[in-house]
Amino acid sequence: MSDTESLFNLNPSKIPAVSDGKHMGFAWGPGDILVYETLHKASGSSFIHEVRKDEDIYSPILRKLFNESHHIFVGLQTIREDLPSKSRKPQFVSISKNYRSVIRACMEELQQVAVSTKDGEASVCCLFQVSILLAIELIWNLCEVLFIDAAPAGSLLLHLLDWVRLHKADVDEKAREVLQSDSPAEHRDYWDVPSGTQTLTEFDVKWRHWHEEVDRCLQDNSFASNKHLEIICKLLLGDEDILLDHKELLGTWYHFLVTRLLFCHPTVKPAELHYYAQSCMTMFLDSRSVPEPLDSILLAAFEFDIHQVIKDCSIALNNWWFVAHLTDLLDHCKLLQSHNLHFGSNLREFLLLEYASGLFTHHSLWQLAVDYFDHCPEFGRVYLELQIERVPLDTERKALKVLRICEQRQMSEQVRSICKIMAMRALRNNRLGSALSWSIRAKDAAFATLISERFLQDYCTRGTFSDLDLIDNLGPAMLLSDRLTFLGKYREFHKLYEEKRFTEAAKLLLSLMTAKIAPRSFWMTLLTDALPLLEQKEVIFSADQTYELMYCLGELTSSLNSEATGTDRPMQVRISTYSLNPAQITVCKIKAF
Amino acid sequence: MFVARSIAADHKDLIHDVSYDFHGRRMATCSSDQSVKVWDKSENGEWHCTASWKTHSGSVWRVTWAHPEFGQVLASCSFDRTAAVWEEIVGESNDKQRGLSHWIKRTTLVDSRTSVTDVKFAPKHMGLMLTTCSADGVVRIYEAPDVMNLSQWSLQHEISCKLSCSCISWNPSSSRAHPPMFAVGSDDSNVTYGGKVQIYEYNENTRKYGKAETLMTVTDAVHDIAFAPNLGRSFHVLAIATKDVRIFKLVPMRKESTSTGPTKFEVQTVAQFDNHNSQVWRVSWNITSTLLASSGDDGCVRLWKANYMDNWKCTGILKGDGSPLTGSSGQPTAMSTVVGSSVQTSQNALNGMSAGRIGKRAPFAPPLRQLTSPKIYQHPAYY
Numbered sequence: 001m002s003d004t005e006s007l008f009n010l011n012p013s014k015i016p017a018v019s020d021g022k023h024m025g026f027a028w029g030p031g032d033i034l035v036y037e038t039l040h041k042a043s044g045s046s047f048i049h050e051v052r053k054d055e056d057i058y059s060p061i062l063r064k065l066f067n068e069s070h071h072i073f074v075g076l077q078t079i080r081e082d083l084p085s086k087s088r089k090p091q092f093v094s095i096s097k098n099y100r101s102v103i104r105a106c107m108e109e110l111q112q113v114a115v116s117t118k119d120g121e122a123s124v125c126c127l128f129q130v131s132i133l134l135a136i137e138l139i140w141n142l143c144e145v146l147f148i149d150a151a152p153a154g155s156l157l158l159h160l161l162d163w164v165r166l167h168k169a170d171v172d173e174k175a176r177e178v179l180q181s182d183s184p185a186e187h188r189d190y191w192d193v194p195s196g197t198q199t200l201t202e203f204d205v206k207w208r209h210w211h212e213e214v215d216r217c218l219q220d221n222s223f224a225s226n227k228h229l230e231i232i233c234k235l236l237l238g239d240e241d242i243l244l245d246h247k248e249l250l251g252t253w254y255h256f257l258v259t260r261l262l263f264c265h266p267t268v269k270p271a272e273l274h275y276y277a278q279s280c281m282t283m284f285l286d287s288r289s290v291p292e293p294l295d296s297i298l299l300a301a302f303e304f305d306i307h308q309v310i311k312d313c314s315i316a317l318n319n320w321w322f323v324a325h326l327t328d329l330l331d332h333c334k335l336l337q338s339h340n341l342h343f344g345s346n347l348r349e350f351l352l353l354e355y356a357s358g359l360f361t362h363h364s365l366w367q368l369a370v371d372y373f374d375h376c377p378e379f380g381r382v383y384l385e386l387q388i389e390r391v392p393l394d395t396e397r398k399a400l401k402v403l404r405i406c407e408q409r410q411m412s413e414q415v416r417s418i419c420k421i422m423a424m425r426a427l428r429n430n431r432l433g434s435a436l437s438w439s440i441r442a443k444d445a446a447f448a449t450l451i452s453e454r455f456l457q458d459y460c461t462r463g464t465f466s467d468l469d470l471i472d473n474l475g476p477a478m479l480l481s482d483r484l485t486f487l488g489k490y491r492e493f494h495k496l497y498e499e500k501r502f503t504e505a506a507k508l509l510l511s512l513m514t515a516k517i518a519p520r521s522f523w524m525t526l527l528t529d530a531l532p533l534l535e536q537k538e539v540i541f542s543a544d545q546t547y548e549l550m551y552c553l554g555e556l557t558s559s560l561n562s563e564a565t566g567t568d569r570p571m572q573v574r575i576s577t578y579s580l581n582p583a584q585i586t587v588c589k590i591k592a593f
Numbered sequence: 594m595f596v597a598r599s600i601a602a603d604h605k606d607l608i609h610d611v612s613y614d615f616h617g618r619r620m621a622t623c624s625s626d627q628s629v630k631v632w633d634k635s636e637n638g639e640w641h642c643t644a645s646w647k648t649h650s651g652s653v654w655r656v657t658w659a660h661p662e663f664g665q666v667l668a669s670c671s672f673d674r675t676a677a678v679w680e681e682i683v684g685e686s687n688d689k690q691r692g693l694s695h696w697i698k699r700t701t702l703v704d705s706r707t708s709v710t711d712v713k714f715a716p717k718h719m720g721l722m723l724t725t726c727s728a729d730g731v732v733r734i735y736e737a738p739d740v741m742n743l744s745q746w747s748l749q750h751e752i753s754c755k756l757s758c759s760c761i762s763w764n765p766s767s768s769r770a771h772p773p774m775f776a777v778g779s780d781d782s783n784v785t786y787g788g789k790v791q792i793y794e795y796n797e798n799t800r801k802y803g804k805a806e807t808l809m810t811v812t813d814a815v816h817d818i819a820f821a822p823n824l825g826r827s828f829h830v831l832a833i834a835t836k837d838v839r840i841f842k843l844v845p846m847r848k849e850s851t852s853t854g855p856t857k858f859e860v861q862t863v864a865q866f867d868n869h870n871s872q873v874w875r876v877s878w879n880i881t882s883t884l885l886a887s888s889g890d891d892g893c894v895r896l897w898k899a900n901y902m903d904n905w906k907c908t909g910i911l912k913g914d915g916s917p918l919t920g921s922s923g924q925p926t927a928m929s930t931v932v933g934s935s936v937q938t939s940q941n942a943l944n945g946m947s948a949g950r951i952g953k954r955a956p957f958a959p960p961l962r963q964l965t966s967p968k969i970y971q972h973p974a975y976y
Contacts, residue, residue: 012911013594013910013912014912015914023888023889023892024892025611025874026611026877026888026894026911027612027613027877028878028880029620032597034611034613035894036602036608036611046601046602046603046604047601048599049600050598051595051597051911053594383824383881390615390616390617392616392617413767417717421661424663
């Protein structure tokens with residue numbers, strides 16, 4: 001392994017049964033990569049391994065997360081940009097809360113499964129997922145407080161209190177300790193700020209006054225008799241040592257941070273946060289322990305370094321869902337500066353494209369991906385074009401679904417291609433009707449001609465048409481190709497004949513030849529079709545029409561020339577005889593051969 | 594990443610190429626055992642071998658699928674100096690029930706005088722066109738003018754590249770701004786001269802392919818080459834497997850209106866990775882060109898990704914664990930040797946040929962122990 005690889009902590013994934021000294025061949029697939037042992041330029045036995053990234057998309061519970069967050073995402077994209085930011089902010093906060101509630105719902109479900117299942121491995125897996133979602137929700141919540149809601153000094157601490165308390169409630173199953181429940185409840189009474197009865201400065205003055213009071217009480221040993229009360233007093237003053245003594249109750253450095261702020265700097269300003277955060281983290285974690293990824297992320301958030309937060313989250317978590325949705329929301333809040341990439345996209349779009357591409361390999365979630373691509377102005381369309389073509393067309397229903405999506409977006413090449421694939425498949429399986437209707441949809445004249453030929457050949461061999469419904473209802477689609485037009489009209493002729501509308505049938509039959517709609521190769525069949533009409537008792541063909549029939553026959557035989565058989569003559573003779581009847585005595589020229 | 598599934602391919606010799614079809618539901622494998630196998634993926638994700646037949650009288654180097662618009666069509670190329678086109682025939686109903694299908698040979702292309710090293714279909718918008726390259730340094734482009742008649746192919750272009758060819762790749766772009774273009778790699782090992790990669794472009798006026806660019810900085814033997822999917826960009830991206838992994842950017846320079854020659858390109862080296870620390874044998878892009886995979890002499894497959902600032906980095910490694918597969922009773926998969934061999938035999942009976950090299954039969958692998966999939970390595974989302 002090279003130096004850079006060990007630097008980035010890349011541990012190779014192990015593929016079984018590939019021995020040392022052998023190469024590995026591979027092939028990209030939808031969502032996976034096939035790997036096999038081989039030896040380029042030499043000669044062994046063979047296994048092929050399907051290797052995949054860890055994929056949450058296959059988890060049924062997480063699927064709900066993807067579905068519901070998709071719904072929120074689409075709603076977010078349609079928020080009007082022209083409203084003043086004052087009225088948009090509450091909307092964004094509400095959307096952020098929606099996302100978080102979806103995360104929490106998912107967490108709860110996973111938790112339930114973890115508890116109720118008998119499968120040990122599945123339980124562990126669920127709990128692992130829960131812990132990831134916990135972290136995600138924690139980070140998201142903090143981002144909401146700091147970036148989206150952008151709480152100013154005063155209410156900032158309130159929000160942070162809520163944040164820590166919510167998280168502590170999640171994590172802690174024990175009963176509320178004195179430290180947690182009492183202090184915030186007590187101090188709730190001091191918080192008039194939300195009701196707006198006093199300004200921050202007024203409050204600050206009052207708070208300082210109270211703080212000094214408590215300090216004085218402690219100094220002159222008012223509480224000396226009650227050790228417990230003394231401790232509480234020290235806590236109220238934000239005594240670091242006492243707080244750190246109760247580390248295990250606090251649990252985390254950010255809880256420590258918020259508690260300390262509560263007791264020492266309740267009117268902390270957003271810009272001051274990172275000083276306290278850094279020092280609290282240092283104090284809380286002993287010198288030996290290394291900050292975990294979560295700690296760095298939270299610290300970056302306290303430093304208001306949004307890009308660092310996103311970057312660290314991308315590295316720490318192995319799926320794009322979180323960073324994609326959060327970044328999108330932050331972008332809507334106009335908090336991200338867009339970096340211009342070499343090919344002109346930006347961070348939000350990059351992440352959304354990655355997330356949506358991951359969804360595309362799933363047999364049903366791919367439909368959600370479409371909406372994400374729709375809202376990526378730079379590359380969304382081309383990504384969609386590339387990936388939607390690859391959706392396996394297992395059933396006609398699925399193919400129609402894919403087509404509808406392409407048609408709605410005027411992706412005409414994809415429409416044509418999908419229809420052609422379906423037409424080809426139908427043709428190979430001898431389903432001519434299906435093949436024809438797909439060709440028509442593809443507007444593929446050449447293919448329609450080919451299939452019409454097959455229909456006609458079928459008719460010639462079997463004497464009947466298949467897929468009558470389709471041919472009878474072609475409508476204007478008939479005009480796609482000459483051969484198709486002929487097929488449609490020829491069938492019409494048969495219908496007229498069946499309905500005994502002989503005169504119209506005769507007229508149509510003749511026009512098929514005279515208007516050159518019928519291919520020359522089919523004329524013999526048509527002329528043969530004319531015979532029963534000529535055999536009718538009443539005169540169907542007029543003299544002119546009969547003449548035209550003979551003319552057509554003449555044309556046919558002269559073009560066939562050397563291929564002309566003796567049967568032509570009897571036919572020739574028959575036509576001229578039948579046209580003679582008592583009512584109309586016509587002298588027909590009999591062409592001698 | 595983790596191993597989701599292992600398939601006992603049951604070729605009697607080395608597999609040289611594996612190719613997924615367009616939708617990822619079928620795959621073809623080819624081997625030194627002179628045969629090609631076709632596998633179908635069922636709804637539950639299991640692979641079943643639906644056809645296995647002898648295709649050539651020498652090692653089969655590559656196998657590739659045509660676009661499904663042309664039906665179910667494969668092409669293969671071999672050491673036996675030929676390339677062949679195969680079409681699947683919809684079989685009898687009892688065959689379908691047994692999950693078998695038949696492939697018949699539509700044509701054999703015998704123009705090459707040496708081993709045919711690569712075979713690729715051109716992008717579908719060009720029609721049904723097949724390209725081969727050979728050790729004799731010639732690239733041949735064939736066309737089937739009637740897609741319903743796959744036995745008629747005409748040799749449209751014969752291009753002499755002067756150096757022994759090992760690989761070709763077509764630029765997949767169907768944009769009007771880009772005339773048809775392909776790249777050829779040479780495995781000529783004389784490093785005293787460069788230009789082991791040549792780019793050819795179709796000229797509308799001469800109706801011929803002309804050389805547009807030679808990558809002089811590539812002096813070592815090239816084993817594989819791959820254009821990335823285009824994504825509507827004006828420039829092209831090309832990956833090369835040589836003594837290292839290289840990614841080039843080809844930026845078309847503005848053409849004067851009077852110019853009738855091939856497009857001039859500005860060639861930039863986007864990335865060069867020597868992590869394999871050895872010869873790199875294969876490179877391939879995923880569908881959206883966001884990931885490049887490479888495999889090398891070090892027995893590893895590496896995945897490369899560009900972040901949103903277009904900086905490339907290795908984001909994954911696959912390495913053989915060095916173990917032979919241990920046999921045990923375990924669950925027989927659809928790939929168990931019992932099923933495998935019976936498919937083989939029946940196919941052989943139908944085709945009247947015997948598979949495997951004379952005198953050398955590798956032992957069948959024991960039934961596969963069902964692998965649990967431990968999560969080996971978190972694949973970080975590289976941003």
